[in-house]
Amino acid sequence: MIANSVKTSLRALKRNWTYTIINVVGLTFGLACCLLLFLAIRYELSYDRHNANADQTYRMVGHYKKDADEGYNVGIPMPALAALRTDFPELKQYLTLTHEIFEPVIQARGSAVNKFKERIGLVAFVEPEYFNIFDYGWQRGNPKIALKNPNxxxxxxxxxxxxxxxxxxxxxxLRVQNKMDFVVTGVVDNPPPTSSVPFEVMLSFASLKQFGAYTGWEDWEASFTGAQVHMTLPASSHDQTVAEAAMEARLAAFSKKYLAPQDAKYYKFELQPLAEVHFDAETPNYARRTMSKQTIWAMALIGLFILITACVNFINLATAQAIRRSKEVGVRKVLGSTRIQLVRQFLGETGVLTGIAVGLAFVVAYVALPSVAKLLNINADGLPLVDPVVIGFLLLLALLTTLLAGFYPSLVLSGYQPVLALKGKLRVEGSNYFTLRRSLIVGQFAISQMLIIGTIIAYSQVKHFRSADLGYNKEAILTVPIPEQKPGQLENLRAKLAGLPNVQSLSYAMSPPSANGNWQTSIRFENSDRYSDFSVVMRPADTAYVRTYGLKLIAGRLYLPADTMRELVVNESLVRKLGFRQPQQILGKMIELSAGQPKRPVVGVIKDFNTFSLHQKTAPSILSTSRSSYGTLSVKLITEQGGIEAVNRLIGSIEQAWEATFPDFVFKYEFLDDTINNFYKNEERTFALFRLLAGIAIFIGCLGLYGVVAFVAEARTKEVGIRKVLGASVLHIVGLFSLDFVKLVLIALLIASPVAWYVMTQWLKDIEYKTAIEWWVFILAGLLSIVIALLTVSFQSIKAALMNPVKSLRSE
Structure with missing residues (x-):
């Protein structure tokens, strides 16, 4: 019986092969899109879930709030580790501080290739307690003692x-940064790609002081983003949120106990669940990758919308065939078929078609998976297609699609009266079919227009990021990390590079003007008895920094050359923070940067520049000399002469000079504009994703619209014939068809606009320097939709308008 039903279904699908192909294509793309989005969402939601105690594990963060100013700092002062173990002895074995090392050079003794420049997020100093919190499968070694000893x-x-x-x-x-040797005492499994703490080279924390990576061991005022504290709380027998709340209350007291009173007033330590770290775009993590839950649920919603669009497309095309299949239904009923049998038959046809589409969707997803993984910055190894959960999802999707797409058409077709069906007197003008069909078209175009509006706004924001005035010149600047240097090395390298052609200027500094990793500290101004309740970003840099980056000095002068901090240049934001209206008013004032340090005079003020990405507000900043803090060489290139070949030769010459100066390290460079563009990868991905999904939704929607036009053209055949007999032109009839759909597009725009405005406003809310959502965005989306609709309608409407009226009126 099932075999006969399948055979009958295939025969019916073959007989109407045009609609079958359109349906299969629409469903294939819709199902493939849903499958890929499911894989991506599953990947994002699985972050850190490989840890057995993920729900009990937390990251400690600093929370600053004063009036309208609010922010979070994931870097924890170094003395906090010992204080936490003293005040919370029950957590001693389940509390740890990890200290990351940025891009170190590691040499493997005795290996043929023995020098590697490692990426960020790979190397860190960790304690033995680290392995009590984060789960690693051990292949060799003992987690309790492997990192107990130094080196x-x-x-x-x-x-x-x-x-x-x-x-x-x-x-x-292993030799790290050419300054300390470490003996391998253990080997663990590779951490999964869905880990926000993905370290793979774990150095003994007992070596950190000797290594000299950090000096603020007793300073509660300073913090380093790469030094983070994690802890696992005991499992609660009732509710983990109760245990979390109790610990946060104790941390509030801890903050008041150890922080200076003026700091504790606005700053306190809090807990952030490990399971939430990946979804928090405001605070960095070791993996340097976040994805907000709003974006994830938006992806899920878009996937559902596209599936609905594909099903609507099927319904439109299936019911467009209703008149053609009316006599078939009449014959079946005359021969004894019940309505239930007919419903089963038509649902069977839908099931067969859906099964074909599911198979093709799997193939499309397999082919597209690498590109989608690259688009979303996902490790493709974390997206298994052949997986019980994925197969189960596909089967559920096939069942849901069959019911959504097939149920209504099967009811329509099986409900025909056999007498009317056999006489060919079925017509649907004025019936509920048109009402439902119009609603489906409106829904399809509303979804498409929401995605079009989202795409335009995302593009506008990305364009704003690219073109915004950062307060400095980012063009043609090459940045090269430099290791800790010996006396005279920086001067030797400068002398070698200054003589190269097409080098306009060069500078040593801790970092470029805009950077993710920052040195932040409180200051004491003039004779104040307390430190500031806001943080100041330090930018140690030599005297060529301002010229190299085109910073604008608006008052006073630049500091004089020196190896240590002697004079200070501040930005406009710090001037305003300290209550001055004019930049000149701060000149000559004294600032103390940390306890025990001498006060230093302010000798100049520079125009504000973006200290972070454009996601964050420009921070109060100080520039000063500090040779020991220089970690970046910036080279301003002249690119107008010689083109790309000349630039490549120049980079080669810079590399030779650098390697001659630092032979034990690995040369690596990056253009500053590329570095800055990396700040906005999430927005770039959102724009690309919107663009792709909008294209798929529009394509599927157009297939459905094609079906509707075919239905309308067939339903209004005699009307068109009468109009032509009475003198209507082809243009008039095409306009008659088109006007109906233009009205539907405009209704869809009215529905889509407020929804899209709300969603995109939420997406933009965490960006400090955002683009405005202009009225023309919605008009442009509507015009694009109208053009797409008219192009889709035109073929069938022109075909109907050119039909011979004699043929259409013959039966009358």
Whole structure:
């Protein structure tokens, strides 16, 4: 019986092959899109879930709030670790501080290729307690003692293979930053790609002081973004939120106990659930990747919308065939078929068609997966297609699609009266079919227009990021990290580079003007008895920094050359924070940067520049010399002469000079505009995703619209014939068809506009320097939709208008 039903269904689909192809294509793209979005959403929601105690594990963050100013700091002062263990002894084994090392050079002793420049988020100093909190599968070594002693290191499996090949890594030696050796004492499984704490080279925390990566061991005023505290609270027998609230109350008292009174008034330590770290775009994590839950649920909603659009497309095309299949239904009923049997038959046809579409969707998803993974910055290894959960989702999707797409058409077709069906007197003008059909068209275009509006706004924001005035010149600047230097190395490198052609200027500094990693501190102004209740961003830089980046000095002068901090230049934001109306008023005032340090005079004021990305407000900043803090070489290039070949030759010359100066390290460069563009990868991805999904929704919607026009053209055949007999022109009839759909598009625009405005306003709310949502965005979306609709309608409407009226009126 089932075989016969399938055979009958295939025969019917073959007989109406045009509609079958359109349906299969529409469903295939809709289902493939849903499957890929499901994989992406599953990937995002699985972050840090590989840790057994993920729901009990938290990251400690600093929360600053004063009036309208509010922010979070993930860097925790170094003395907090010992204080936490003293005040919370029950957490001693389940509390740890990790200290990241940015892009170190690691040398593998005894290996053929023994020098590697490692990426951010790979290397950190960790305590043995780290492995009580974060789950690693151990292949070699003992987690309790592997990092107990100084100068030890634990590697992931892939890093062990990278450094030592197939040799046994245990007992082998790594040299880090050409200054300290570490012996391998353990090998662990590779962390999953969905980890916000993805370290694979774990150095013993007991070596941190000797390594000299940080000096503020007793300073409660200073913090480093790469030094973060995590803890696992005991499991609550009732509600974990109760345990979390109790711990936060204790941390409030902890803040008051150890922070200076003026700091504790506005600053306190809080807990952030580990399971929420990946979804918090406001605070950085070690993986340097976040995805807001709003974006994830928006992806899910868009996937549902596209599935609905594909099903609506099917309904439109299926019911467009209703008149053609009316006699078939009449014959079946005369021969004894019940309505239930007919419903089963038509649902069977839908099921067969959906099954074909599901198979093709799987193939499309497989082919598109690498591109989608790259678009969303997802590790493709974390998106398995052949997986029980994925297969289950596909089966559920197929069942849901069959019911959504097939139920209504099966009811319509099976409900025909056999007498009217056999006489060919079925017509649907004025019936509820048109009402439902119009509603479906409006829904389809509303979805498409929401995506079009989202795409335009996302593009506008990305364009704003690219073109905004940052307060400095970012063009043609090459940035090169420099290691800790010996006396004379910076001067030797400067002398070598200054003589190169097409080098306009060069500068040493801690970082470019806009950076993610920042040195922030409180200050004491003049004779104040307390430090400021706001943080100031320090930008240690030499005297060529202002010229290299085109910063604008608006009052006073630049500081004089020196190896240490002697004079200060501040930005406009700090001038305003300290209550001055004119930049000149702060000149000559004294600022103390940390306890025990001498006060230094303010000798100049520069125009504000963006200290972070455009997501955040420009911060109060101080520039001053500090040779020991210089970590970046910036080279301003002259690119007008010689083109790309000349630039490549110049970069080669810079590399040679750099390697001659630092032979034990690895040369790496990046153009500043590329660095800045990386700040906005999330927005770039959102724009690309909107663009892709909008294109798919429009394509599927157009297929559905094609079906509607075919239905209307067939339903109004005699009306068109009468109009032509009475003198109507082809243009008039095409306009008659088109006008109806233009009205539907405008109704859809009225529905889509407020929804899209709200969603995109929420998306933009966390961006400090955002684009305005202009009225023309909605007009443009409406015009695009009208053009698309008219192009889709035109073929069928012209075909109907050109039909011979004699043929259409013959039966009358």
């Amino acid at each position: 030890t290191v634990v590697l992931s499996e892939q890093m062990a293979q990278k450094y030592f090949g197939t040799a046994d890594p245990i007992g082998k030696t």
